[in-house]
Amino acid sequence: MNLRASICYMVLICYAKLAFVTVFHSGVPLAEGLSFVRERFINGLLLYAVKYRSGDYS
16 A cells, blocks of 8 residues: 555544544434444545545645
8 A cells, every 4th residue: 555545544534533523522313423424434535536636635
């Protein structure tokens, strides 16, 4: 695995952890919270894919 992919995975994991913490401290129902986390994770993946395809790696 190259360095760029490793950094991407680390950022996505941190993003998912932040979403979990936000959900559990907000008091929303668990199913709704997990849906939120999944949506955030997918949005992060899509954002990285768009940046990777466009050549903007920052």
